[in-house]
Amino acid sequence: MTSPLANDASLTSLFSARAANIKQSAVRDVFEISMQPGLISLAGGNPYLQSLPLEKLAESAARIIAEQGLEALQYGGGQGTLELREQICQVMAAEGITDADPENVVITAGSQSAQDVAAKVFCDPGDVVLVEDPTYVGALNALEAYQVEVIPMAGDGEGLLPEALREQLAQLRTAGKKVKFLYTIPNFNNPSGVMLSEQRRQQIIDICKKEHILILEDNPYGLLKFDGAPLPPLRARDAENVLYLGSFSKIFAPGLRIGWALVPAELKQRFYLASEAVTLCPPTFNQMLVSAYIRDYDWLAQVRRYRELYAERCETMLEALEEHMPAGVTWTRPVGGFFVWLTLPDHVDSYPLLREGIDAGVVFVPGAAFSTKPKSSSLRLAFSAVSSENIREGVRRLAPILAKAVTKQPSETTAAG
């Protein structure tokens, strides 16, 4: 009785086809490195939690366990608590969505989990999803794990180009491809920092509606527009065709892993069941702690504090780039969010520069992490969790490395890789 597989001693032969698509992300590559003392990390998209009311949160957490521990520590409903879903509707109102129904909110283990569920319930292997180029690495990972064909879309300083989207969709239609959705971060894209212009928002909605594809809108940074007047998300203009993802990670605390999806009514039930099949229910205690935070604390004042802080740090970073960067390097000028996106001449591959950066005491994320393409001449700098002093010093350390890369001949750069 010999198994046909008996010759292949390795259990790795049992992996699914999709498992081969699951790769280490360059962002996580540098996660551990970033912790090294002495290094200035411009890599991690971490919020600056120092300004949170930790003493008050500690009291809230203690009270929840002492007074409602039997509920907080027990299983809960798969869709999340009603109290928090109602509060999430308040948060979305501040983001510009005023017609959300708690019935259509599904609370998830961070908005990452909602991206996984979206890929799962919509995408068969070979289905197409359009994304901005560059886009959030976590979304790429979630999509690729389901063998989705991810197609990057060109943009400029005002975000995704509607005309390019229209043309791409027409081509895909002609080619007989099944396009399921456009994944987009219209506000302060991670990693580019770019905000989709107001004018383009309606155009993109119209195009997707006409082509009968869903928009998966990811808006973790929406409230962090520096001047304090958030642009309403796409979902504010289209309740039927937009599946909206929100998160407490950037406006409160990522360590609680609480995000949500606002799902078009006719898609809600299946989305929710799929989410339940992954985690049973979001952590009850964490939901209650977020509820206490929204209920008992001036959370919008905290958002304002974050906003001012990030505005100041972004300004510092832009000044430092202005001062230190060599000719040939360009960058975005974000009006919100956590990130600045630097671009070097086409011939440069930014990945080998990471090693040089670490040797010089500064870490960033190479652009290829945020793209389906193997090489990128860009890189992401995060200013969110770094002091102004370190932002300046980090950029100062980075400048000579980029200067060298810019001036090298293409062949030399390749050799350096």
Place this chain on the structure above:
Amino acid sequence: MTSPLANDASLTSLFSARAANIKQSAVRDVFEISMQPGLISLAGGNPYLQSLPLEKLAESAARIIAEQGLEALQYGGGQGTLELREQICQVMAAEGITDADPENVVITAGSQSAQDVAAKVFCDPGDVVLVEDPTYVGALNALEAYQVEVIPMAGDGEGLLPEALREQLAQLRTAGKKVKFLYTIPNFNNPSGVMLSEQRRQQIIDICKKEHILILEDNPYGLLKFDGAPLPPLRARDAENVLYLGSFSKIFAPGLRIGWALVPAELKQRFYLASEAVTLCPPTFNQMLVSAYIRDYDWLAQVRRYRELYAERCETMLEALEEHMPAGVTWTRPVGGFFVWLTLPDHVDSYPLLREGIDAGVVFVPGAAFSTKPKSSSLRLAFSAVSSENIREGVRRLAPILAKAVTKQPSETTAAG
């Protein structure tokens, strides 16, 4: 420019093929109902949290946020904290696994999430997974969401039948099917309460090894053997071929959603990356709270308290069944865990009895929830979270309903559905 899909106005046409496999579970059906006042719920597999040291936990939670809030509320590593992974190795040592390496532990959002990841990284559509019949509904949901062909395996009062497993695998091999793993709950199976006998453990390991399939061992109840001497899990005998799932939900608190996988070394990296692609990282705060619990509290004494309590309640339930149940109803006699499994004559479908139970003030979970088969003459009763008084009263309420079902002719029973 008309989309080929434009005629189909519904967005539901965008669902993936696998989405059709994602169904409402009967356990969740009754989750809301169970909350109704006046009803005695023998449905939910909830631990009895009243005996937890809530005041001390409240203090721990407050201290973590006040003193380590910047870490607790921030993103963490995708594999989980090293401290908790080391402590998990201690917990597993108590469960009977003494050679676990924290490097091979992946902390997940409850062990449910680990089941989802296992299905994802191992199963292509049409691949076969063997399960006990009955088995955990959450595992069925996770597997079916990946279009796995789930094959139920017969067992008896000593658990899975090795001979049946051997024959089934031979048949599947002949049929050219790809079998990826056996999913098993050897200790106090949910829902049957059955414990796999010691003798069969090695036989099952040998069969799976020979056939080159993995064992996915789910052991949330392992420490809850009433007489306090846990049977070592399969993983204790086989470190290479067993992917082991553990959970704090039953020995501590499910509302924190912290579970883990102990993954064979050569499979670890991909399993971990897939887990990361779903949730980025487990909630840092929750991990630190579990760490504080394991570190600062006599968690084994708490397990002993749980064990005594559940032993007593199980005893009460068995006595009540003895007293009230009509001839024709049989049940398991668990030596650990949360559940007793009742079986009625074959002609009875237990699903319609749920409605009658609710009308009579008692809730249970119909057996079909735990099976790939559409009908079941069995049902699950949970004693874990119910007072002895309510266990007796619940069984008393249930008895006449089952008595009626047993004596009805098959055709009448069907009509009642």
